Amino acid sequence: MHPVAETIQRLFPNGFEKAVEWREDLAIIVKRGSLHEVARFLHDEPELEFDYIVHVSSVDWPDDEERFEVVYEFYSIRRRQRIRLKTRIPESDPVVDSLTDIWKGADFMEREVYDMMGIRFRNHGDLRRILLPDDYNEGYPLRKDFPLQGKGWRDTFEFLNETAR
Amino acid sequence: MRDIAKSQPLEDQRTSVYRVDPEHPESESLPTLRTEELLLNMGPQHPSTHGVLKVILELEGERIVKSTPVMGFLHRGVEKLAEDGTYHQFIPHTDRLDYVCAMYNNFAYCRAVEKLMNITVPERADYLRTIVGEVQRIIGHQFWLGTQALDIGAMTVFFYTFRDREILLDWFDELCGARLTTSWYRIGGVERDLTPSLVQKLRKFLDYFPPKIDEYVVFLEKNRIWLSRTKGVAVISGEDAISFGLSGPTLRGSGVDYDLRKYESYAAYPKCEFSVPVGKNGDTYDRYWIRVEEMRESLKIIRQCLDQVPAEGPIMADVPSVTLPPKERVFTNLESMIQQFKLFSHGFDAPPGEIYCGTEAHKGELGFYIVSTGGGKPYRLKIRAPSFIHMGAFDHMSRGYMIADAVTIFGTYDIVMGECDR
Numbered sequence: 150m151h152p153v154a155e156t157i158q159r160l161f162p163n164g165f166e167k168a169v170e171w172r173e174d175l176a177i178i179v180k181r182g183s184l185h186e187v188a189r190f191l192h193d194e195p196e197l198e199f200d201y202i203v204h205v206s207s208v209d210w211p212d213d214e215e216r217f218e219v220v221y222e223f224y225s226i227r228r229r230q231r232i233r234l235k236t237r238i239p240e241s242d243p244v245v246d247s248l249t250d251i252w253k254g255a256d257f258m259e260r261e262v263y264d265m266m267g268i269r270f271r272n273h274g275d276l277r278r279i280l281l282p283d284d285y286n287e288g289y290p291l292r293k294d295f296p297l298q299g300k301g302w303r304d305t306f307e308f309l310n311e312t313a314r
Numbered sequence: 315m316r317d318i319a320k321s322q323p324l325e326d327q328r329t330s331v332y333r334v335d336p337e338h339p340e341s342e343s344l345p346t347l348r349t350e351e352l353l354l355n356m357g358p359q360h361p362s363t364h365g366v367l368k369v370i371l372e373l374e375g376e377r378i379v380k381s382t383p384v385m386g387f388l389h390r391g392v393e394k395l396a397e398d399g400t401y402h403q404f405i406p407h408t409d410r411l412d413y414v415c416a417m418y419n420n421f422a423y424c425r426a427v428e429k430l431m432n433i434t435v436p437e438r439a440d441y442l443r444t445i446v447g448e449v450q451r452i453i454g455h456q457f458w459l460g461t462q463a464l465d466i467g468a469m470t471v472f473f474y475t476f477r478d479r480e481i482l483l484d485w486f487d488e489l490c491g492a493r494l495t496t497s498w499y500r501i502g503g504v505e506r507d508l509t510p511s512l513v514q515k516l517r518k519f520l521d522y523f524p525p526k527i528d529e530y531v532v533f534l535e536k537n538r539i540w541l542s543r544t545k546g547v548a549v550i551s552g553e554d555a556i557s558f559g560l561s562g563p564t565l566r567g568s569g570v571d572y573d574l575r576k577y578e579s580y581a582a583y584p585k586c587e588f589s590v591p592v593g594k595n596g597d598t599y600d601r602y603w604i605r606v607e608e609m610r611e612s613l614k615i616i617r618q619c620l621d622q623v624p625a626e627g628p629i630m631a632d633v634p635s636v637t638l639p640p641k642e643r644v645f646t647n648l649e650s651m652i653q654q655f656k657l658f659s660h661g662f663d664a665p666p667g668e669i670y671c672g673t674e675a676h677k678g679e680l681g682f683y684i685v686s687t688g689g690g691k692p693y694r695l696k697i698r699a700p701s702f703i704h705m706g707a708f709d710h711m712s713r714g715y716m717i718a719d720a721v722t723i724f725g726t727y728d729i730v731m732g733e734c735d736r
Binding site for chain 2: 171172174200201202203204208209220222226229231233252253254256257258261265278279280282290291295297
């Protein structure tokens with residue numbers, strides 16, 4: 150196992166779930182409750198120094214019990230290595246702790262995840278929609294149950310059949 | 315109108331307007347004006363926002379107290395669209411992300427898919443990719459320099475940079491038939507080879523361009539307005555810039571040496587010698603200086619690549635299940651035609667897994683995070699767009715500066731809303 154993953158497994162035995170290495174990418178999967186402290190450790194530990202936040206993303210797995218996956222990607226400018234931190238959350242309670250207090254850049258990235266996937270970030274401070282309008286109430290577009298083709302003006306034309314619309 | 319003016323309670327206004335400033339008791343005899351914060355809506359069609367972007371500025375006098383970017387006017391749901399198309403079909407969508415710099419977007423995307431599919435690109439294709447990528451970087455920086463100077467008030471530079479940009483756009487036209495939305499890169503290689511005429515034109519440009527960069531610089535570095543509007547404006551410290559996730563010249567301006575071409579080297583960059591300019595003060599001027607220097611470095615890279623590129627060799631990896639057959643074979647060879655048809659209708663089967671691949675585009679780190687569950691379509695495709703992430707630091711960087719500086723700050727990120735809103 151990758152040394153970083155081993156360290157995390159040793160220090161957070163309850164939170165650590167597994168580590169995956171594929172195509173030279175290291176991904177560490179942790180339990181939701183310990184996401185914030187693991188992230189804090191990755192950022193503050195002088196041996197690791199993951200001081201740069203690359204992106205925050207989310208994946209929807211509708212068939213799974215814990216439906217959403219929140220993905221964080223960090224980079225260490227000094228040590229020039231990457232790490233991916235992931236956690237799973239259920240649809241009934243889609244909340245994770247915000248990392249805005251560790252990386253300032255997480256602010257907009259988490260707002261985008263909220264906007265697109267409907268995942269809420271605790272202690273975020275300014276969790277509003279960012280790309281879609283504030284009053285958009287048709288759901289979260291990147292969920293798998295959101296239709297790919299939206300309702301358009303042409304749908305109101307009754308003389309057009311299904312395919313022509 | 316007159317009635318309304320009359321009905322205002324004059325007495326009240328006076329008592330609230332004139333009061334003694336407690337911080338300056340020496341001015342007790344002088345009445346100070348009452349101040350209150352003013353909300354100003356800038357955009358969404360402001361000529362200097364480089365697209366449709368609205369910013370709500372909270373002002374105290376002319377100083378910005380807080381700014382709230384409102385984005386998404388150009389949101390087209392590109393990430394959702396990606397989930398419904400094959401990997402090949404997404405290449406033209408990447409053109410429309412940062413439409414000023416389409417080639418490099420193609421490059422970043424193809425690199426990500428190649429990482430997912432574990433494909434090695436032939437050497438000649440690697441060189442071609444690097445050459446065209448660097449030409450695109452020059453175009454991007456020329457475009458940036460022209461519009462940034464135009465925003466700040468130095469109009470002349472715009473004409474000069476666009477004159478030279480035209481030469482390169484025409485070169486693209488000859489290369490792939492399009493000036494802006496190019497789609498020249500393919501997964502596993504490139505679409506077509508450089509012809510001798512293209513090489514000759516590019517070599518001519520390499521000799522033509524360095525004096526022109528000096529020309530731009532003369533226009534700006536002797537211009538007092540340019541200097542006073544860029545030096546010490548929108549300063550961000552290296553620590554903050556890292557924390558915000560800034561990248562590219564915006565990060566390097568703050569003295570952080572972070573360039574993926576150098577430190578996660580790809581394509582033909584490891585075989586080229588070039589330096590990464592790094593700023594000191596983290597202000598708009600340093601970011602300008604970095605971009606000008608990067609144009610010179612790009613010329614160096616192109617020259618080295620043109621000298622080193624192997625004269626013969628394939629420009630597409632030979633992985634029939636993934637890469638496209640050469641076009642001339644498609645029209646003459648049945649198997650190639652079937653291969654082409656199958657790749658475009660069904661796509662190729664990607665192994666289940668997930669990758670992130672970042673590439674140093676001229677704005678910053680353009681990354682693609684792809685989740686695959688097998689099959690011909692990506693399960694999830696996330697674009698790490700530098701413009702979007704740079705906007706996250708807008709509030710931090712604009713506080714305390716003038717309204718007019720807000721325009722400078724949009725410019726200094728080199729923001730393109732197509733990429734920001736996706």
